[in-house]
Amino acid sequence: MANKVKLAVLGAGLIGKRHIGHVFREPEAELIAVVDPTPAAKELAAEHGVRWVSSFAELMKVDRPDGIIVATPNQIHVQNGLESVAAGVPALIEKPIADDLASAERLVEAAEAANVPLLVGHHRRHNPLMKKAKEIIESGQLGRVLVVNAMFWLFKPDDYFDIGWRRQKGAGPVFLNLIHDVDNLRYLFGEVVSVQARESNAVRGNAVEETSVILLEFESGLLATLSVSDSVVAPWSWEMTTGENPVYPKVDESCYVIGGTHGSITIPTLALWKNADKRSWWVPLDKSRIVFDEADPLALQIQQFCKVIRGEEPPLVSGREGLNTLRVISAVKHAARSGELIKL
Numbered sequence: 001m002a003n004k005v006k007l008a009v010l011g012a013g014l015i016g017k018r019h020i021g022h023v024f025r026e027p028e029a030e031l032i033a034v035v036d037p038t039p040a041a042k043e044l045a046a047e048h049g050v051r052w053v054s055s056f057a058e059l060m061k062v063d064r065p066d067g068i069i070v071a072t073p074n075q076i077h078v079q080n081g082l083e084s085v086a087a088g089v090p091a092l093i094e095k096p097i098a099d100d101l102a103s104a105e106r107l108v109e110a111a112e113a114a115n116v117p118l119l120v121g122h123h124r125r126h127n128p129l130m131k132k133a134k135e136i137i138e139s140g141q142l143g144r145v146l147v148v149n150a151m152f153w154l155f156k157p158d159d160y161f162d163i164g165w166r167r168q169k170g171a172g173p174v175f176l177n178l179i180h181d182v183d184n185l186r187y188l189f190g191e192v193v194s195v196q197a198r199e200s201n202a203v204r205g206n207a208v209e210e211t212s213v214i215l216l217e218f219e220s221g222l223l224a225t226l227s228v229s230d231s232v233v234a235p236w237s238w239e240m241t242t243g244e245n246p247v248y249p250k251v252d253e254s255c256y257v258i259g260g261t262h263g264s265i266t267i268p269t270l271a272l273w274k275n276a277d278k279r280s281w282w283v284p285l286d287k288s289r290i291v292f293d294e295a296d297p298l299a300l301q302i303q304q305f306c307k308v309i310r311g312e313e314p315p316l317v318s319g320r321e322g323l324n325t326l327r328v329i330s331a332v333k334h335a336a337r338s339g340e341l342i343k344l
Contacts, residue, residue, distance in 0.1 A: 004027075004028060004029055004030040005028060005029045005030065005066045005067060005305075005306040005309050005310065006029075006030050006032045006063075006064075006065045006066045006067075007023050007029050007030065007031060007032065007065055007066065007067050007068065007069060007302075007305075008031075008032055008033040008034070008035055008059055008065040008067075008068050008069070009023060009031070009033075009034055009035065009068070009069045009071060010035040010036065010056060010068055010069065010070050010071060010072050010080055011035070011036055011070065011071035011072035011073070011094075012034055012036040012038065012040060012041035012044050012071075013071065013072075013073075015071045015094055015121075016034075016036070016069075016071035016072075017044065018245075018298060019069045019071050019298070019302075020034060020044065020048065022296075022298050022299050022302050023069070023302055024048050025299075026299065026302050026303065026306070028303060028306045029302060029306055031048060031050050032050060032051060032063055032065055033045070033050055033051040033052065033053055033059055033063065033065070034048070034050060034051075034052050034053075035052075035053050035054070035055065035056055035058075035059050035068075036052075036054070036072075037054040037055070051063065056068070056080060056083045056084070056087075057083070060087055064087075064089070065089060066089070066090070066309050067089060067090040067091065067092065067305060067306075067309045068080075068084050068089055068090075068091050068092070069091075069092045069094075069121075069305075070084070070091055070092065070093040070094060071094045071121075072094075073165045073171075074096055074098070074099045074165075074170045074171060074175065074176075075099055075165065075168075075170060077093050077094065077096070077097060077098055077099070077107075078097075078098045078103040078104070078106070078107050080093070081093050081097070081107045081111070081118065082106075082107060082110060084116070085107070085110045085111045085114050085116045085118070086114075088114065088116055089116070090116060090117040090118070090119075090305075090308065090309050091111075091116075091117075091118055091119070092119040092120075092121060092301070092305050093118065093119070093120055093121060093319075093322070094120075094121040095120055095121050095122050095179050095180065095183070095322060095325070096170075096175055096179050096322070096325075096326050096329065097120050097319060097322040097323060097326055098326065099169070099170030099175065100170075100330070101323075101326060101327060101330050104322070104323045104326050105323060107319065108319040108320055108322075108323045111319050112319070112320075117308050117309065117315060118315070118318065118319030119304075119305060119308065119315040119316075119317055119318065119319070119322075120317045120318070120319060120321065120322025120325075121301065121317075122179075122180060122183040122187075122317045122321075122322065122325065123297045123298050123300075123301045124180055124183070124184055124238070124244075124297055125183065125184075125187050125297075125316055125317055126297040126298075126300040126301045126304065126316060127242075127244065127295075127297040127300075128292050128293055128294060128295050129242065129267070129268050129270070129292060129294070130184060130187065130188070131292075132270065132290060132292040133188060133258075133265070133267055133270065134187065134188055136265060136270075136272070136290060137188055137189075137258070137260075137265075140262075141262065141263055141272070141274075142258065142259075142260030142261075142262055142263045142264065142265060143260040143261030143262030143263065144260055144261045144262075145189065145220075145222055145258060145259065145260040146221075146222060146223070146259055146260060146261065147222065147223055147224070147258075147259045148185065148189070148222065148223075148224035148225070148256065148257070148258050148259070149224070149225050149226075149256070149257045150181045150184075150185065150224060150225070150226045150227075150255065150256045151226075151227055151228075151236040151237065151255050151256075152173065152177050152178055152181060152226075152227070152228040152229070152230075152236075152237045152238065152255065153227070153228070153229050153232050153234035153235075153236045153237055154229075154230060154232070154233075154234060154235075154237045154239060154240060155230065155231060155232060155233045155234075156230040156231070161204070161206065167206040167207060167208065168207055168208065169207055169208065170208075171208055172206075172208030172209045172210070172212075173208075173209065173210065173212070173228045173229070173230040174199070174209060174212050174228060174329060174332055174333065175208075175329060177228060177230070177237075178212070178214075178226060178228040178329070178332075179325060179326070179329050180238065181226060181228075181238065181255075181256075182216075182226070182325055182328050182329060182332075183317075183321075183325040184256075185216070185218075185224055185226075186324070186325055186328070188258075189218050189220065189222055189224075190218055190219055190220060191218065191219050191324070191344075192216050192217065192218055192219075192328045192331075192344055193217050193218065193219050193343065193344055194216075194217040194341055194342065194343045194344065195214065195215070195216055195217075195328065195331040195332055195334075195335045195341070195342045195344070196214070196215040196335050196340075196341050196342070197212060197213065197214040197215070197332045197333075197335040197336040198212065198213050198336055198339075199211060199212035199213075199336040200212075203231045204231065209336070210229060210230055210231045211227075211228065211229040211231060211232075212227070212228050212229075212332070212336060213225070213226075213227045214226040214227070214228075214332050214335075216328070235251040235253050236253055236254075236255050237255055238255050238268075240253070240255075241253050241254055241255045241268050241269075242268045244296075244297065252269065253269075254266035254267055254268060254269045254271070255267065255268070256268075261279075262274065262279065263275075265290075269289065270289060270290035270291075270292070271287055271288075271289055271290075272287070272288045272289070272290055273285050273286070273287055274286055274288075301316075304316055327344060328344065331344055
């Protein structure tokens, strides 16, 4: 295209590298810089033939981007986001938008007041799988959805925690991983009204949880149980079941089970279970598999970011949406600490 959208990526860690690769390959975008003070980031920028700078302020002195992707550690998302808003540069901020609610609210309000587009990297909403699941649910095929079970069970090897911030507050699997699942459920079923939770760090003893069990109540009356652990060897997680990220070995299992008065469905396999005639536990169930066109949601997210920057459409996951998902996660952490039922 004649006028490509100029993007810079802040942060060259695991997710930053994926964003860098996707921006570099996106025909509508141009990767102009990698922003990260580390020598590894400098090497990565050289591999892609783009500018390397150590900070957003330094980037603004040499080349103004049309948008930035913030893939820095959670603790500095707000700082980076506020820099972007102050400069009038649209930002796609990796989830969570912040590691505390007050900071997230300050960032979202600043972006809205300045009319600077702010997107949050809940990229699974861009996945055609999720769009198909939402279509099935809203079609009424399941009847009234009453119950959901969502799982994130896998094992993060010990060397994953060699990076210090991953052992610190705000870096546990609830914030880093289960937040995606909560956002998925909000996308499919609407708003959460109450939360209960328990958590444990019994194995590694880090400052963050490694296991948590959660009960969510939605406005519709739907009840959802979510369980997360990064210390068990198991296949039942979005990472393992969807094939979304090729670094994870894919298994033919599901991580969500959704139950309604007229049928049930699993995600990501989209196996639909219904009675052919009379609904009864004594009547055989029919199973069908729903098909959809697969596509990389991170690539689709970059494409949508370009459209937002051009003013062609609103964000699929706005800063406000990211804030509302963070509210649920913050309630989960509060409930786990206090043992109380937390109402939103």
